[in-house]
Amino acid sequence: MGKPVDPPSGDGVENVNLKAALEERYLAYALSTIMHRALPDARDGLKPVHRRILYGMRLLRLDPGAAFKKSARVVGDVMGQFHPHGDQAIYDALVRLAQDFAQRYPLIEGQGNFGNIDGDNAAAMRYTEARMTEVARLLLQGIDEDAVDFRETYDEANREPIVLPAAFPNLLANGSQGIAVGMATSIPPHNVAELCDAALYLVSHPRATSDQLLHFVQGPDFPTGGVIVESRESIAEAYRTGRGSFRTRARWTREETGRGTWVAVVTEIPYGVAKARLIEKIAELLQERKLPILADVRDESAEDIRIVLEPRSRTVDPALLMETLFKLTELEARVPLNMNVLTAGQVPKVLGLAEALREWLDHRRVVLQRRSRYRLGEIEKRLEVLGGLLIVYLDLDRVIKIIREEAEPKAELMTVFALTEVQADAILNTRLRSLRKLEEMELRREFDQLTAEKGEIETLLASEDRQWKTVAWEIREVKKTFGPETPLGKRRTVFAEAPDNGDIDLTAAMVEREPITVVLSEKGWIRALKGHVQDLSSLQFKGDDALKLSFHTETTAKILVLATNGKIFTLDASKLPGGRGFGDPVRLMADLDEGADIVTAFPYRPEMKLLVATREGRGFVVPAESVVANTRKGKQVLNMDDRTTALLCVPAEGDHVATIGENRKLLVFPLVQVPEMGRGRGVRLQKYKDGGMSDAKVFRLADGLTWKDTSDRTWTVAAGDLTDWLGNRADAGRLPPKGFPKNNKFGG
Template sequence: MSSEVPDPTDIEAASIESVRIEDEMEQSYIDYAMSVIAGRALPDVRDGLKPVHRRILYAMHELGVSSGSSHRKSSSIVGETMGDYHPHGDSAIYDTLVRMAQDFSMRYPLVDGQGNFGSMDGDPAAAPRYTEARMAPVAEELLEDIDKDTVDFSANYDDRLQEPDVLPAAFPNLLVNGSSGIAVGMSTNIPPHNLSEVIDATIELIDDPDATVEDLMDHIKGPDFPTGANIVGRDAVYSAYKTGRGRVRVRAEFEVEEWKNGRERIVVTELPFQENKARLVERIAEDVTEGELEGITDLRDESDRDGVRIVIECKRGANVEVVKNKLLESHLEKTFGIINLALVDGQPQVLSLKETLEEYVDHRREVVRRRSEYDLAEAEDRAHILEGRLKAVENAEDVVELIRDSEDRSAAKTNLQEAYEFSEEQAQHIVRMQLGSLTSMEAAEIESEYEEVQAEIERLTEILESESELLSVIKDELREIKDEYGDERRTSIIEDEGTVTHEDLIPEEEVVVVMTEDDYVKRMPIDDFDPQGRGGKGIIGADVKDDDRVSTVFRANTHDYLLCFTNQGQVYQLKTYEIPEMGRTARGKSAVNILDLDPGEDITAIVDTDAFGDDEYVTMVTRNGYVKRTAGEEFDNIRSTGIIAADLEEGDELVDVEVTDGSTDLVIATEGGMTIRFDEDEVRAMGRNARGVNGIKLTDGDAVAGLVATDEADGRALLTVTRNGYGKRTPLSEYRTQSRYGKGLIDIKTDDRNGPVATVKAVAADDHLVMMSERGQIVRTRVDEISTVGRNTMGVIVMDVEDGDAVASVDVLPAGSVAEANERADADAN
């Protein structure tokens, strides 16, 4: 026999198939492309995760590295993930783990990291042997009930283990945390959103399957980036939500500060999403060096653990507006391209906002159904066992005797089944029972547990038989997630000049607008503030800086046009929705991005132009006691830079503004507690550039606090509120009509207890008041809780103001608005 090894080239093939190389290349490339698309680069619409994210979280779940456990070395987690589920390079897995732990990359990080996990400057994370990680609490919500047959599993790459095809996902993670990736011939770029808003929109869709994208946008205002900043314009957001594609402009948050020696500086506090901070500073410095950016003398990065702070110092005399616009053009604004592409049933699909939420709701419907079936089977099995135990307890003596007389355990089981018609499972359980389980106390506990299990079976059966009950469970669980993890928006949505706005995208609602002396401004839904009893401290309405104070609070509708009058006699116009909406504890945004205010110019009065009618006037009063009326038509077509409302003498300031019709009485109140009432006709109508005429004679040291336009026919009383939080209501009949430019009558005592008068208002008994202190406390109370007393009295406490604080502003919420708000609240509740 020959020992030679046969030549492999001499082995004859079983069959040979001829193919065109073009066809083979095409098919192989398609197979590769689909592998990348479905197995690597695109997220699943149901849980919002790519395979590598899902495998890391599942590996941590299997390792027991939960939010309540100690941190585990990242290298250990990466090794387990790579060895059991993801047979790719360890660097790719670790990079994904790092990103899931970065609070500047993920809106709600899924990993709780310990150690150096990188920075906004582009610094890389430390090696995996130095860092530690565990699941974040919110990540556990994605895996909740995974052990209850809620999702399908498939074999891992080497058929040793099973891995989930998708996670149960108790919240819409695709929208909440977003996703980005480049596949073959396609890419996805889904921005993160606010958890509370997304859950509210999901519940809205469950309640109303016919809800439109516009309806959903009543809840989801737009993307909410972890780094904050501002989205410029709603149209691009609407387009992206409607079609699945769009480009939104994201602008850094910054403010212009006065600095030493009359110089100014621009301070950047929030950057667009995914902006490399260190590289941004370098680019600005390069442009300054090359002469592309003029007017800048110094540039510093003062950021720390508390947040971003980039300081750009301007030359003395430099036009800060020009510098600001140059920075916006080149550095402080970028475009985020939205491509809402995800896998639906394994196929890539571009989805609208509504379609994305519909797919998620379908997923949760299936998860809750399968979980309920699993729990029902478990409950029925337990009920079956308990039924056997109850029967055994009822026949305890005979059962014990039967078991004792049996040869062995197997015989005992058989005898029990024959004697009492126990099932095999029941008999197995009974022969393993301890004698102590046959006591009367144990029997009562078994009976109680059996009743509880029966109730659970009924509940689960109802869920499985009723679509409305199943959806109700989904909504309840979403609300629990919102209560546990929901927070306020970080990204504001602002309108740029010249931007066309779809007003129908903006919900029409009553809001409270807050302004501070340093020109921070924000708006909040008025429903955030429930009425409280008179004399309450209220709740936090704004987080003001140590050297800042609240100056104005007023009520408006989001669709109102507002005339904003400043202490320097200028007037500006804006829409209420152009003011950023923020939470109670937020400071607000700098008004420099909304109104072109000069240094030292503060908003002192707001007029809603919806109040204008034919032949109406804007009536103004200054701190030094001058009053003037100007026809409302002269305030049409106000430029963005504002127009003159009153020509003030040096040292005087505009204090208050009212809309009048020529038939009312004017009441001017002073800080010293004096008031004067005279007929409006005593003030002739005059142009915008006029100073006005004398309205009240002021004593030394006194100043005007406010203006009211009213008469006895409208049935309203005069409300006076002092800076120390005391106030009173007095019928207008108590203030006799005088001639203009008199000293007036004593209205309220302004001693040490009361302090000077903060403001006066005309109020009806069923109105509400919104009062705010200089330090940001806000309280809403009913007018009828404030006593009606005469002139020259002390008043009662209306707001409990802390030492060092003072009432800053008061606005009236008319009874009609209160009723409408209550109707909306009742409708929402139903």
């Protein structure tokens, strides 16, 4: 064993509370993410990486019309000088600025493979080339004229702009997406001509609200077009609060293919959806047989989008086909709006439409003031020089003599002509060829022009009204360049009323419609046999189980099941087990309470009404629509205590009710005496001294009362012969006519 090592001395060790240390560090990280990575500035709509890319491209003189340079050169310069992060992150940002399906007004013009709407990646940066677009030039306009503040770069070797002058409303025109820590931003693109109109209105009406500005800005304008199916109220609410979403659909047309056949052709897809993934999803649904009304999907896109959807048959309703696809695929998508931006470049805040435009307008006015002051300084410097030169032209010979003979001509000139040092330097730097008479006239003209310009700028800086007029003129120039009649400025996304899906049965569209026979056993096992089977005598059951009931329906139907506890459960016929085995217990498909059994089952029809009753003889009429449940829990329809159970649920089709009790007394009374309710205990249908109800049915009195006996023969008692049994609800009734079954049931 070696000698134990002494612990280090406490010198220089600082005890830190772990919770406080983590909080401090995480807060620093969160702030860094919010300020320097994820949220755009409200003034120029750019995140730092985009701003640095554009500024780096300006330094490389990659103006519109200039020769392209390799993207790798741009990325290298930006990474080396301004953005100390991964080159791939910078290149990904650059690529997105060049994609005309991602940016409504691309800031970069790319040459080479910059990815596509299918979701394919761009080529490596060594293969692609880039230069700025006219939009980027507008964003940088005036950056050399002290329009914005600069700060030191990360290594303090260079300087970079804190914000760009932004003569273009980029925040809303191109939108932005970003996830920070604890907050996110999502701004869809908009139409710049509409934004300019709204901004001009805001200049003349500074107190205008977001609702008023919606007369100009209709809503988002996506580069990929599409149709927005959102209500005007919902759009107004989103722009008022800065939070909301827009339901966007693909644009499609019906194309006739001859002989009555047709296809649906999708020409525009929702913003942000990768076409390849969309088609993959539709093909998957086809394989899984979840789209029986669709036969095939083909991608015939070239430069433009063309997705061909072929229906299963020409009788399929095109609207039904598309509604089904909108529901199941990304042909309909929600584009979120969360205008969380950095106001004044510092404070994250969710802005409404009016506040977002106001931030941009206020910034434009500040830029105008700063550029005007810068120009004023330049004019004053030039006027000082011109003033000196004009003095000298009055006595050129003496100037030449001083320069030739004096040892210190500068000091002598300053003394003799009362010049400043700047003026003296300008004279000494003048070339001999400039001393001709013509030059003096040019100088005088320039002096007069600059003096007039100086007066105009001073007037501008003194008048807020003139400043706003100038800002408005600049906005009108932008609108002219990107107006609705230009190919880039024309609105691409249209608006449509949100469709009413109430009358479209999407279940029918997603399930192939086939006839089936539903079989329910005494012990509650259910199955669906293919086709409408008439003879069930050969049907096998498990153990001592037997047939309880069967009925014909279709795979698209809903099956309603009444349990003894008064609940009605809804099952999809398409999800019932096939007829090869014994089926499955209903308990696997519905949350049937312990001790509850199944009373009956039947197919649901939307317009039908049902008579429900308990064993003690209480009941009411209920619309079938109100008993359909969307969950396994079912719907409680009959309220009752533990002494009784649900007895029956029969169609209420007719004008009279016939009830028979366990005491074998029959009563017939008008259906109108039974109230219609959604849920409840019901009213007494028939009065019994002892026992309860055995069966009931609703029928048309004019057709007479029918029943089936045990030999399956049908008996009918005509309306005229039912006089003895006609009475009112809650009467006791009389013994039934001759031939009524001994089991006290009306039968099928």
